[in-house]
Amino acid sequence: MTSPRVATRTRQMDIRPKVLGAIGLSIGLLLAATGLARAEDEKIIESHGYSFFGDLSYPADFEHFDYVNPDAPKGGEIAVSAPGTFDSMNPYSRKGRAGRYSWMVYESLLGEMPATGGGLPADQIGESYGLLAERLEYDEGKTWVIFYMRPEARFADGSPVTAHDVVFSHNLFLEQGLPSYAQAVKKRILSAEALDDHTVKFTFATGISRRSLIDQAGSVPVFPKAWYEENGARLDEPRLDAAPGSGPYQLDSYDVNRRIVYKRNPDYWGKDLPINKGRYNFDTIRVEYFADDTAGFEAFKAGEYTFRSEGNSKRWATEYDFPAVNKGWVKLEEIPDLTPPTPTGFVFNLGRPALQDKRVREALSLAFNFEWTNESLQFGLFKQRHSFVENAPHMAQGAPEGAELELLKSLGDLVPADMLTEPSVRAHESRAKRLNDRRNLRTAMKLLDEAGWAVGDDGMRRNAAGEKLVLEIPYPSSSSPTLTAVIDGFAKNLVAMGVDARPDKVDSAQYTLRNRDRDYDIVFDNYRAFLSAGTGLMQMYGSGEADFSLFNPAGLASPLVDAIIERSLVTTTKEDEAAALQALDRALRYERIMVPVWYNDKSWVAYWDQYDHPENLPEYAVGVLDFWWYDAEKAAKLKSDGALR
Structure with a gap:
């Protein structure tokens, strides 16, 4: 599904509304009056939620x-x-x-929001349930959808959430949202x-995939039209006085x-809905900012904040032995995580001429030594990632066969x-005893020689024009010491190949700007794993928005990848969908757009012992x-023990 995108990286998507009829008209008369009368044999599906395959x-x-x-x-x-x-709450x-x-203050018709929110269940994939909408109906061919909204829905200021707000929000994203989102959605949604x-x-366009149409329309965050008009606000501008939302939490204060x-809105309109039972239980969510991860960890030890997700293996292995842990005040948990890990690694900017040669990208990949990194910097706690959907059923394994092979063969000369x-591309192996694996470096140097980058x-390394192979690798100053060491180690091996590698630690604001402007040669960044087919795959991996999509940090534009995504979008069974996604994983790995690093199949969390789950x-x-x-009761005990104030 195409996403409007929360346009901030730390580690995501015009026709004016036409008001018809009078309030007193019945829906049947209204539909007839607007040319929407249904043929007797037209099958209409009514539901409390949505799944493409209809299996809620x-x-x-x-x-x-x-x-x-x-x-x-x-x-x-x-x-x-x-x-x-x-510097913004937009x-x-x-x-x-x-x-x-x-983003948390806003809701949508079907509750499809970033992370886990609204009507999106955390135990299912590809299902969403009515939030602002109590039900929906659509024709069997998915050429249109009608959402029937809950009249009781209210924004935090008490004003009703209406269909006019939905249409306004949809058009606002098309006019002022991210270009990659607007371009993708305008092709698919003709009107609201x-x-x-x-x-x-x-109403949806014809002659296109039916994927990500209904769920796209139902997932747009809904803003109050009146607030935007009264304040002259724009969606594409940063501002601290963001619009009120209809969600369970609203902004209380900031420094x-x-x-x-x-703070949780005590008058939240949807608190008794079945999809919200047992959820949104804290009165207050406080976010404390720190210049870097080291300062943040010290603050956690002192109880300045109370829940921490840990991503630093060295810290998890060696630094959680402080007094509050030993006294039982702080709990540590390793929670199994069955989702495919985020495809993170060193991403190549394919807009750079030197990096458009796949031999160069393969050579540079050999500079990363996972085994040494894992043993020397990460205490052996991680596993090596090979796939964009590691451990998922549709991860490409071995050589293609069955339905996947047939799909690839049908694409003709697009497929090498x-x-x-051959088996699917896997991350290379390295020797763990030293950072510099000479075997891999020799292979890398040969590839660079073949690509025309000779050693002077x-x-x-210089090309035929005498230009040095220079690679800038910016990363934020808030990065952990472990990540800094990983980037430095990667750069050292690049230098050993004759590459002028330049790691550049910059402040967070500058890094965000460079990341958005794609002002880098290599960046430690990520894509998104995919568990189902959807048009959001084009936004992440497709050619159409490759020049500017924030979801596509490499700028990948591959006719083969495009063709596989298109095939995935027209699959009608879960088996065919899985084969297409497997082929997509295989093709992405073949392109070598990033150096895969590591993953953890557990979530490491630490928290002061005043929470339950x-x-x-x-x-x-x-x-x-x-x-x-x-x-x-647990919180009171911590305070009586002098653990927390």
């Missing part, structure tokens, strides 16, 4: 999601950390650096119309670059011959801000 796990009368504690108490505070700085602008969780105050219809506080017969008398956590989310809760 929760029935219309479900009481709550299976994994929540419906009796979880409400109250208390959870405090978390964020690195670097922020998460949808390319400009500025948005505050963490600033408010049929009355609480009924909205989207720029230091702190953000969100060796892709049909000064030991530096369901015994059986869902497969696809830790969900600390979603379905954990505050234990007042």
Whole structure:
């Protein structure tokens, strides 16, 4: 699915509304009056939620999601950390650096929001349930959808959430949102119309895939039209006075670059909905900002914030032995994570001429030594990542066969011959005893020689024009010492190849700007894993928006990848969808657009012992801000023991 994108990186998507009829008209008369009368043989699907294959796990009368504690108490505070700085509470602008969780105050028709929120269950893939919309209906061919909204829905200022707000928000993203989002959506959604105050219809283009149409329309964050008009606000500008939302949490206060506080709205309109039972249990969510990860960890030890997700293996292995842990005040958990790990690594900017040669990219990849990194810097706690969907059922394994092979063969000359017969590309192996694996460096140097980058008398690689192979690798000053060491080690091996590698630690704001402007040769960044087919795949990996999409940091533009995505979008069974996604993983790995690094199949969390969570956590989310809760008795004991103030 195409996403509007929270346009801030730390580690995501015009026709004017036409108001028809009078309020007193019945929907049947209204549809007839606007040319929407249905043929008797037209099959109309009505539902409380949406799945492309129509297989919703929760029935219309479900009481709550299976994994929540419906009796979880409400109250208390959870405090978390964020690195670097922020100067905006508008998460949808390319400009500025948005505050963490600033997207959280908004809701959508189907609740499809970043992370786990709204009507998106954390135990299923590809399913969403009505949030602002109580139900929807659409024709079997998915050429249109009508959402029937909940009349009781309210923004935090008490004003009703209407179909006019939905249409306004949809058009706002098309006019002022990210170009990659607007370009993709305009091709698919022809119009959005408010049929009355609480009924909205989207009409879709014909001759395109039916994927990511209904869920796209239902996932747009809804803003109050009146607030934007009264304040002259724009979606593409950073601002600290962001629009009120309809969600359970709203912005309470902020201190720029230091702190953000969100408070649960006691008058939240949707608190009794089945999809919200047992969720959004904290009264307050506090975000504390720190210049770097070391300062953040010291603050956690001192109890300045109370929940920490740990990504630093060295710290997890060696530094969680401070007094609060030994006294039992701080709990440590390793929570199994069944989602495919985020495809993170050193991403090549394919806009740079030197990096357009795949031999060069393969050679540079050999500078990363996973085995040494894991043993020397990460205490052996990580596994090597090979795939864009590591450990998922549709991860490409070995040579293609069966339905995947047939799909690839059907694409003709787009598919290189060796892709049909050779095993899928895997990350290279290295010796763990030393950073410099001479075997890999020799292979890399041969590849660079073949690509026309010869070694000069000064030991530096130059092309036929005498230009040095210079590679800038910017990274934020808030990075952990371990990541800094990883980047430095990668650069040292590049230098050993004769490459002029230049790691560049910059402040967070500058890094954000360079990242958005693609002002780098190599960047430590990520793509997104994919669990199902959707038009968002084009935004991440497709050619159409490759020049400017924030989702595509390499700028990949591959006709083969485009063709596979297109095939995935027209699959009609889960088996064919899986074959297409497997082929996509294979093709992406063949392109060598990034150096895959590591992954962890567990989530490491540490928290002061005043929280609880369901015994059986869902497969696809830790969900600390979603379905954990505050234990007042445990909190009182920590205070009586002098652990927390």
